[in-house]
Amino acid sequence: MCGFAGFLLGQPGGLDGLETLATHMANAIAHRGPDDLGAWADAQAGVALGHRRLSIVDLSPAGHQPMASRSGRFVMAFNGEIYNHLEMRAELQSAGVAPAWRGHSDTETLLACFEQWGIEATQAKTVGMFAIALWDVQARTLHLARDRFGEKPLYYGWAGSGAGRAFVFGSELKALRAFPGFANPVCRQALAQYMRFMAVPAPRSIYQGIYKLEPGCVLTITGAPPAEAPAQPLRPPAVFGTLSLRRWWSLADVVQAGAKNQLTDEVEAVQLLEQRLLDAVRLQSLADVPLGAFLSGGVDSSAIVALMQQQASRPVKTFTVGFEEAGFDESPYAKAVAKHLGTDHTELFVTAVEAQAVIAQLSAMYDEPFADSSQIPTHLVCKAARQHVTVALSGDAGDELFGGYNRYFWGPRIWAKLAWLPYSVRQALGAAISAMPVAGWDAMSRPVNALLAGGKGIVQAGDKAHKLAARLRGVRDLDDLYLSLVSEWQDPAAVVSGDHGAALVEPTSLLADPLPEADLAGVANSPLRMMYRDSMTYLPDDILCKVDRAAMATSLETRVPFLDHRVAELAWQLPIGMKIRVGQGKWALRQVLYKHVPRELIDRPKSGFGIPVGQWLCGPLRPWAESLLNEARLQQEGYFYPAPIRKKWAEHLAGQRDHTASLWAVLMFQAWLESVS
Structure with a gap:
């Protein structure tokens, strides 16, 4: 487990001291690899790699990175673990093409396999987690690759200016921010999606021009990188100048294969x-x-x-x-x-x-x-x-x-009971539920709860009634219901100010790699x-x-x-x-x-890995929260409309509604903004 960073200059020779700069970027993520530091650069090609190592397999210097392949064709910075790398070594040896091994690290195994089998064939054989930056010295080509499910992070994008403009990449954003002249502004589209999902969904990052490589993908740049970032995030398959993006592994393919080969016993x-x-x-x-x-x-x-x-x-x-x-x-x-x-x-x-x-x-x-x-x-x-x-x-x-998630049980069940109602009727029902205050629903639930033994009553009935009402007013099908269930701020455009684009407020990432409905009978409208x-x-x-x-x-x-x-x-x-x-x-x-x-x-109701943040916000964390949610501050910073935030804050403090998650989203953005300003 490690961390790496690097860059590919748009104009080779545009910056001096490439290896020193790569070291500086890698040191920004020293926590990911406290055991070793390495850097490599090719000034003529304008490329550099920096690496921090957490030694897990082969603790000797033979595992030092960035590492060159035996022939010298490839140089790699690698973060992750290839659990079956010894089997891959044995396959090379049985074929008589294994190099003279220097150590027993999985990094060395990957490089040997890349030389013999190629990049995608090697990845297909792996069992593991990884993020990889691979420089092909011979072809002057950079490859960035990420594991099937995205266990290991990998950011990429454009930073700097003039002759120092570069394509940058790394395990964490702080490594990219260490690149000279990094001044990328906050991405309003990403902020809108963050307010919906509580995390910035791939392929965006919180910065304009910086993206997350999606799981199961390979990004390749041959020659000089494009001078500027694309207007919108690239989705595989895509070509953008000298850059290409493709998916080397697809969960949709796995789902299709599983649907056609179901186990019955x-x-x-x-x-x-x-x-x-x-x-x-x-x-x-x-x-x-x-x-x-x-x-x-x-x-x-x-x-x-x-x-x-x-x-x-x-x-x-x-x-x-x-x-x-x-x-x-x-x-x-x-x-x-x-x-x-x-x-x-x-x-x-x-x-x-x-x-x-x-x-x-x-x-x-x-x-x-x-x-x-x-x-x-x-x-x-x-x-x-x-x-x-x-x-x-x-x-x-x-x-x-x-x-395992409750939405898999309750989502389809709720929809089955509501789908027969015309959309206009569902909207009217939602409006009627909202018309009664939260306190009114709470009062109505008390005598019912008193009759239910064993803690089976409805906790925060009013709050839940109003959340149901909001979903009734905007849900047209099961997909809409799912989106509602995973959304915290149901309408990010109402809280995020600035040019975030109405279409981009919608979760484009949720529609990634869409399932071919016709081939998957029973999947389209089910918890699957x-x-x-x-x-x-x-x-x-x-x-x-x-x-x-x-x-x-x-x-x-x-x-x-x-x-x-x-x-x-x-x-x-x-x-x-x-x-x-x-x-x-x-x-x-x-x-x-x-x-x-x-x-x-084992058998007990499912509960999350939680802490009483909502209670803390009303108690010991209140001064901290008040400072970050100050109306004048929100107005001055210009990222949020203060009114909906202040309304939720007042309701939360008064005990009228539990807005913990919504407020935590705002607080975490505000705290992050303060830390990078």
């Missing part, structure tokens, strides 16, 4: 799933440094830890974080699972003061506005784990692959469609980004066994009935887990 399906997961966990448990796993006590992390422990010769090191606030502490569940499995378990108990102290670090940690507040406990558990291990496995992606879209957007843009930045800020590598592409391919062969059954998700995955952990330790 439940016993066989569960057995296949367990074997695929065992293989993935085995491969991802290989490292030359201490390794452990996160354990929340939920289905996903418990399954990963159970399969780790089954194959381990000693107790697996597991980590969880607990909170002092009632209702937010899941550590007892994790402790019970750890005790049953016999892991070496560490619990970190965090006070509200300790958790709040992390907030000041978030802008630097995430480098662009990011408003999933579970970023705080995620960072804290990573920090705790790093005291004992250098690598940690996680249970991320289980929800997207096996149907939501799972596909989440896998294309929410997973890389939010979940994987959250974990990568939270972990790398502590120089911890995280691995995601569920994102072994062979596990994902099998998951898409499971019919919906093997994912969601009787209102509960992850049926097939649960069957695997129940072989190792009693269901009574």
Whole structure:
């Protein structure tokens, strides 16, 4: 696990000291690789690479980067892990084309494979996560590549001016900002999308002219880069001057193949799933440094830890974080699972003061506005784990692959009850619900809740009624409902000021790599469609980004066994009935887990990895929030219309509505803006 940065000048000779500059850019992300620093440059070609290394496999100097291939044709900066690289080496050796190996790093393996098989053929053979910058000395061509699901980040774009204008790239935005003359303004379109999704969705970044390479894509520049950024983000396949962008792996293809080859035997399906997961966990448990796993006590992390422990010769090191606030502490569940499995378990108990102290670090940690507040406990558990291990496995992606999110159950169910109503009638119903104040709905719910035992009443009934009303007024089909469910600010144009373009406020990324509906009977209007879209957007843009930045800020590598592409391919062969059954998700995955952990330790309502941010905003964080949400300040900065923000802030403080997520989005942008100004 590492970080890299680099650039390709539009005019070779436009800047001096290329290797020194690449070193400067790499040092901006030193936290990603505290063990080693390297830089390489070719002044004649105007290209440079900088690298920071976190040594995981082959701790010797033989793993130093940037690394040149044996023939000298390729020079590469690499971030990630190729779990099957020893098998790839063996294939080269059996074919009699392996070089004289200098070490046993996966970086060296990749370079040898690129020379023998080419770039896309090599990527197709990989099992792993990666972001790659590869310079072809012979062809004077730059290749940037990203793994199938976007586990590792990769930004690219244009910065500088005049003779120093360059195509820049790197693992984090702070490395690009270190390039001389970086002055890219905030992208209003990206800001509008951020306010909807709480993270900036690919292919945009928060800066104009800087983009995220989408998962499963390769970007190639032959010769000098285009002088300026394209007017709109490029989507694969695309050609822009000397730049081409193509998709080397497609989730849509996997979904199509799975739809045409569905598993029907439940016993066989569960057995296949367990074997695929065992293989993935085995491969991802290989490292030359201490390794452990996160354990929340939920289905996903418990399954990963159970399969780790089954194959381990000693107790697996597991980590969880607990909170002092009632209702937010899941550590007892994790402790019970750890005790049953016999892991070496560490619990970190965090006070509200300790958790709040992390907030000041978030802008630097995430480098662009990011408003999933579970970023705080995620960072804290990573920090705790790093005291004992250098690598940690996680249970991320289980929800997207096996149907875990509540919207997969409730979305289609709600739509089935409303679809028969004409759109005009749904709008009228929404208006009628909104006409009653939140307090009125709360009052009506109290006698009903009093009759329901076991905490089954409706909490914050008024708030939920008004959210339902908003969706009724704007939802025309299941796709609209999905968009509503994943949107925080339902109408970003009403809060983001300036020229963001009405069409671009819409989530263009959600329509990326669209599913061919005619070939996928049963997918178009089912939870499977939501799972596909989440896998294309929410997973890389939010979940994987959250974990990568939270972990790398502590120089911890995280691995995601569920994102072994062979596990994902099998998951898409499971019919919906093997994912969601009787209102509960992850049926097939649960069957695997129940072989190792009693269901009574697992079966409970799904809850997020949360903290009481909303309460803190009304208490100890109120002065900080008041400063950032000050009406005059918002007006002067010019990014937001103050009125809707101030309205939500007043309602939140008065206890009339819970606007935690909406306000957190504004606060995280404001804090980021302050940090980079």
